[in-house]
Amino acid sequence: MTLLDVRDVHTYYGESHILEGVSLSVEGGEVVALIGRNGVGKSTTLRTILGLTPPREGSVSFRGEDLGGLATSEVAERGIGWIPEERRIFSQLTVAENVRIAVPNDRDAEAALKNAYGTFPDLERFGDRDAGTLSGGQQQMLAIARGLAGENDLLLVDEPSEGLAPRIVAAVAEALTAAAEETTVLLVEQNLPLALDLADRFYLLDNGRVIDDGDTDQVSAEDERLRRYLSA
Amino acid sequence: MTALLAAAIASEAASLPLVPPLLLAPGIDVVGSSAFGFLPGVTLVALGSALVEFLQPVNLLDVFLNGLAKSALYIMIAVGLTLIFGLMGVLNFAHGSFTMIGAYLGGLILVLTVSGATGGLARIGLFLVGVLVVFGVLAGLGGVLEVGLIRPLYDRSPVYQILLTFGLTLVLDELVRIVVSLYGLQPISDWQNVFGTRPAFIASSLGLGPVDVPGLALFQIAFGVVTVGAVWAFLTRTRYGLIVRAGSEDPEMTEALGIDVRRVFTVVFALGAGIAGVAGVLLMWDPVWGASVPLAAETLLPAFVVVIVGGLGTFRGTVVAGVLVGMVDAAMTWWFQNAISFTGLPQITIFLILVIVLIARPQGLFGVEGVGGH
Numbered sequence: 001m002t003l004l005d006v007r008d009v010h011t012y013y014g015e016s017h018i019l020e021g022v023s024l025s026v027e028g029g030e031v032v033a034l035i036g037r038n039g040v041g042k043s044t045t046l047r048t049i050l051g052l053t054p055p056r057e058g059s060v061s062f063r064g065e066d067l068g069g070l071a072t073s074e075v076a077e078r079g080i081g082w083i084p085e086e087r088r089i090f091s092q093l094t095v096a097e098n099v100r101i102a103v104p105n106d107r108d109a110e111a112a113l114k115n116a117y118g119t120f121p122d123l124e125r126f127g128d129r130d131a132g133t134l135s136g137g138q139q140q141m142l143a144i145a146r147g148l149a150g151e152n153d154l155l156l157v158d159e160p161s162e163g164l165a166p167r168i169v170a171a172v173a174e175a176l177t178a179a180a181e182e183t184t185v186l187l188v189e190q191n192l193p194l195a196l197d198l199a200d201r202f203y204l205l206d207n208g209r210v211i212d213d214g215d216t217d218q219v220s221a222e223d224e225r226l227r228r229y230l231s232a
Numbered sequence: 233m234t235a236l237l238a239a240a241i242a243s244e245a246a247s248l249p250l251v252p253p254l255l256l257a258p259g260i261d262v263v264g265s266s267a268f269g270f271l272p273g274v275t276l277v278a279l280g281s282a283l284v285e286f287l288q289p290v291n292l293l294d295v296f297l298n299g300l301a302k303s304a305l306y307i308m309i310a311v312g313l314t315l316i317f318g319l320m321g322v323l324n325f326a327h328g329s330f331t332m333i334g335a336y337l338g339g340l341i342l343v344l345t346v347s348g349a350t351g352g353l354a355r356i357g358l359f360l361v362g363v364l365v366v367f368g369v370l371a372g373l374g375g376v377l378e379v380g381l382i383r384p385l386y387d388r389s390p391v392y393q394i395l396l397t398f399g400l401t402l403v404l405d406e407l408v409r410i411v412v413s414l415y416g417l418q419p420i421s422d423w424q425n426v427f428g429t430r431p432a433f434i435a436s437s438l439g440l441g442p443v444d445v446p447g448l449a450l451f452q453i454a455f456g457v458v459t460v461g462a463v464w465a466f467l468t469r470t471r472y473g474l475i476v477r478a479g480s481e482d483p484e485m486t487e488a489l490g491i492d493v494r495r496v497f498t499v500v501f502a503l504g505a506g507i508a509g510v511a512g513v514l515l516m517w518d519p520v521w522g523a524s525v526p527l528a529a530e531t532l533l534p535a536f537v538v539v540i541v542g543g544l545g546t547f548r549g550t551v552v553a554g555v556l557v558g559m560v561d562a563a564m565t566w567w568f569q570n571a572i573s574f575t576g577l578p579q580i581t582i583f584l585i586l587v588i589v590l591i592a593r594p595q596g597l598f599g600v601e602g603v604g605g606h
Binding site: 071084092102146 | 471474477481482484486489490493494
């Protein structure tokens with residue numbers, strides 16, 4: 001069943017035409033990677049789906065419902081979670097509060113916190129500390145833990161490995177692999193081997209358009225065409 | 233030519249006091265009988281003996297208690313402003329008008345319900361009823377104004393919100409002026425009947441050891457502590473408070489977690505307006521403030537000072553700045569009442585704190601550049 005359907009979406013920042021007719025779909029249970037160079041519109045695609053930067057033309061539908069005109073909170077309420085680029089954890093809230101706020105019901109917050117600490121044991125001893133005091137890697141773990149705590153049906157994950165040490169990348173990859181068993185994931189990732197490893201299918205974006213797509217098991221990280229579009 | 237110029241400079245210099253008065257040894261009378269040309273009658277000897285007097289434990293305790301009472305008032309009038317700015321980035325110029333309306337409304341409730349036979353506890357009970365009613369009415373008014381007037385302007389420059397709330401304060405003040413005048417009250421001077429509704433212990437002084445403390449000051453301190461405690465508990469112990477703190481830091485991310493931040497804006501604006509109104513109820517019994525139309529401007533300026541000194545939009549900063557400003561105000565009031573007979577100056581010290589903080593730490597004591605938060 002098609003969970004997310006993005007049809008011929010055109011998105012602008014002011015007068016800059018960023019997405020020039022992007023179409024993609026994600027089936028329930030899949031992990032789909034959105035790959036491409038910096039600035040081709042990958043993060044904007046996620047923002048468009050969330051309604052943070054609404055499209056001027058085209059449509060986004062989730063479980064068959066058109067999301068056009070909905071506020072971002074209403075989109076999120078329908079079961080779409082976001083793990084944004086640059087983490088965007090709440091630096092003045094404690095680690096535990098960052099997880100709690102993602103859970104609509106206070107009663108479920110303790111269970112979510114337990115899950116988060118189970119996924120990232122490093123976070124547990126910092127539970128009462130302001131999140132802004134964590135290292136970059138720990139902040140990324142927290143951002144993912146917060147994203148997972150919402151128990152969404154679709155998770156939009158933006159550059160989870162960016163700027164992280166290899167040990168942290170491995171922990172992040174493991175957490176996303178585990179998450180993918182229970183939820184559908186649309187992943188933006190520049191680390192091609194990681195993206196192909198995690199995803200079932202991919203879309204290649206260039207200049208605001210999808211120029212290729214397919215199953216990840218039919219391409220490799222050494223694929224000349226992919227590498228050409230991913231190099232700066 | 234050079235010699236003539238040198239002689240002219242020497243002649244000019246001889247006519248000027250070369251040593252600043254404050255650098256002279258104590259006891260030296262500089263300009264006639266005054267050490268400060270702008271404060272007639274103040275000598276360094278007098279200042280020295282005043283300092284000895286000021287440092288007497290009784291006086292220090294007196295100033296400390298007065299400072300706490302002033303701090304409580306400053307925090308009360310500023311806390312709503314900081315909640316609103318922290319979350320919404322709206323600098324609400326109508327905040328003082330909410331306080332002024334609260335003072336009149338609270339006064340009206342007490343004047344209508346308190347008679348000569350009403351006992352002290354009953355008067356406190358009616359005061360608390362007034363607090364609840366005023367909170368409800370002002371919160372309702374704030375909510376309506378946010379939805380009807382401020383919400384359409386969120387996507388525009390902050391200048392629009394400032395102009396709107398400034399216009400709002402003019403409209404509200406004039407409306408109250410008309411209503412008050414219609415009932416035969418003088419809008420400029422304090423509403424005297426309200427002072428008559430105070431319980432006896434608030435209108436008199438209580439002996440605390442060697443110090444006579446006005447009952448009103450103790451009442452204000454207690455009320456301020458309860459308010460700060462309640463707001464702190466709201467922000468740190470409730471899910472809504474958690475949302476307010478998160479929304480203050482990153483509204484977009486908060487929205488993406490499925491939280492309707494616009495609705496939270498309305499609730500927080502209502503809450504801020506309600507607390508501003510409650511501050512007015514507290515001020516109506518204080519002869520230094522009282523219920524009058526100019527109360528709006530009189531409270532708005534110190535509220536801005538406290539909020540800016542604390543760091544725009546931080547609750548913790550507002551509490552610390554309120555205490556700082558209250559203590560300095562109390563100390564300067566003592567000095568200008570007991571050592572320097574120039575009663576207009578204590579107010580200036582409040583703004584001096586603002587100037588010093590803006591120069592030394594422009595983001596305020598607890599402010600983080602570019603980030604709100606509590």
